[in-house]
Structure formats: structure tokens, C-alpha cells
Amino acid sequence: MAQKSYGIIWDMDNTILQSHIDFCLLHKRVCSYLAEHHLLVPDYAQKTTAEVLMEIKNFSHYDPALEQAAWSIVRDVEKMGMEHAKLEPGIREVLATLSSVAYQVVLTNNSQIPAEMGLAENGIMDLFDDIYGRESVPDLKPSSLGVAQILQTYPWVAVENWLLIGDAGIDARAAIGAGVAFGGYTGSRQEDLTAYAPVLQFDCWSFRCGQEILRFWDKDLK
Numbered sequence: 001m002a003q004k005s006y007g008i009i010w011d012m013d014n015t016i017l018q019s020h021i022d023f024c025l026l027h028k029r030v031c032s033y034l035a036e037h038h039l040l041v042p043d044y045a046q047k048t049t050a051e052v053l054m055e056i057k058n059f060s061h062y063d064p065a066l067e068q069a070a071w072s073i074v075r076d077v078e079k080m081g082m083e084h085a086k087l088e089p090g091i092r093e094v095l096a097t098l099s100s101v102a103y104q105v106v107l108t109n110n111s112q113i114p115a116e117m118g119l120a121e122n123g124i125m126d127l128f129d130d131i132y133g134r135e136s137v138p139d140l141k142p143s144s145l146g147v148a149q150i151l152q153t154y155p156w157v158a159v160e161n162w163l164l165i166g167d168a169g170i171d172a173r174a175a176i177g178a179g180v181a182f183g184g185y186t187g188s189r190q191e192d193l194t195a196y197a198p199v200l201q202f203d204c205w206s207f208r209c210g211q212e213i214l215r216f217w218d219k220d221l222k
Contacts, residue, residue, distance in 0.1 A: 006102035006217050007157045009150055009180070010128075011141075011166030012110060013081075014188040016091055017118050021081025021110075023049070029073050037066050048170055049074060050109050050140040075111050082110075085118045088187060090205030095127040097210030103157065105130045105150050107164075107174075109140045142170040144177030151178065161217060163199070172196035183213070 013019045027049045034040045034056060041047070041055040053070055056062055098104060104127060108115050112133030119125050130153070137146035151159060164175035165183040168191055175182040176196065184198035187205065200216055202209050 003156055004101060004103050005157060005161055007105065007150075007154055007162045008098060008102050008213070009105050009107050009147060009162065009164040009175075011164075011168070011171045011185075012106050012108040012115055012118070014088070014167045015165060015171075015185050016088060016095075016106070016124075017082075017085045017122065018088055018188060019081045019085045019110075019118065020083075021078055026074060026077040027052075029077065030070050033070055033073055034066075037063075039066060048142075048168075050170065051142065054140065054143070075114075078110055078114055082114045082118045085122070087122050087124070088185075088205055090207075090209070092124060092127075093207050094205050094210045094213075095124060097207060098213060099127050101214065103129045103154055105132065107132045107137070107141070107146050107150065109134050109170075112136055142173035142177070144174050147174050147178035147180055151180075163213065163216070165200075165202075167191060167193075169193065169196065172198070181216075 010016055013021055030049050031040060031044050031052065039056045039059055041052055044052050053067060056067060095104060106128055110133055112135045115133045116131055132146055132150065134140055137149055139145040147164065159179050162180045163183050164171060164180050165185055167185045167189040172182045172193060181199045182196055183200040184193035185202045186193060187203055200212060
């Protein structure tokens, strides 16, 4: 099969899937657990759960077993949110439009198996070339290490030919840190991403969005 010249790194929750994960509940439960073990980081309320769990490693009394227990709390809330997850309206058409010209890779902070299950249950696994859950990358978004790992997997695709699309600031920061263009989607989360100057901004998915992405790469692509 001929190699493709373009690539898209997709966030999953509230970009591809309406997963209904209660991120506020997740954050509250994890932070309560960490507080019990004197591992609550400064300004935790302004940080995502992933950022909090990344920073607890800086404590002198950090214990990997406590971190694993915290991630078990995360998995429990994720599983609840992934039950009966549905596609973001219109995303299937966008993915189908791009699959012939671009590698499509999911990069999610969610656990690998529930992520794959959610995509498979919605019949879109065959539209992706790779799925990277949190067990598959060196560090979680907003770290750019997961993005860098994907770029290394497809070394023939130029960095400027990659686009990361997500609905959150952690997605933007992961893209920017790896030198990859960022495209924002705010259909469900409604997070203000303008501070990150996305090269493309989508409020809902439609066939037109796929065409906009193609034009971003190459005005001659049809």
C-alpha cells in the first residue's frame, strides 16, 4: 500500500466520541484520595487530573503504588462514562473523507482498552491506523511526548504535514510542544481555545470540515 503524505492526531473524548465522562467527578475523587495521602499538588483546582498525577512524582514521599491506586479511580470513572458512548455528530463523514490521504491516529489520556472498545462499538476502528491510550505513551497530554512518539512511527510524514485536533488546552499544548499544527474543536466541551491560535477551528462536524483540512495541507488536494 502506498505511503500517505499527511497525518492527523485525534483527541477522543468530546472530539470523536461523546463519552459522557464526568471529568469534574473524576478530578474530585482523585484529588480527595491524594489529599488523604498528603500528595495534593499546589493549585490542583486549576489543573487537569492528568497534570495533577504527573506532578505528584515530585513529592519526596511519592509512592508508585499510590499513583496506581489513583489511576484505578480514574479508570472506574472512565468506564462509567464510556458506557453507551456515541459519535460526535458528523465525525464519521469527516474521518471517511480523510482516510484515503492521511494517517489517522487517536491519542487519548484514557486507558487503552476502554478507548478501543468505544471506537469499535461505534464502527469506526477501521478508519484509524493507530490508537494510543495512556499505557502506550511515555507521558500524558499536555506533554508532547505522545505526539513525538507518533511522529517517530511515521518518519516519512513531514512534521508540517501533521495536524492535531482536540477540544482542550492540553491537546493544544501537546501539539505546540511537538511543533505540530493544532486544530480546535469546541462542539461539546465549549472550552475557549483561541489563546492557542488554532490553524483551524470547528464548532461542529460536517463534510465541509474534511475539505477544510485538505485545503489546509494543499490547495490542490481534492
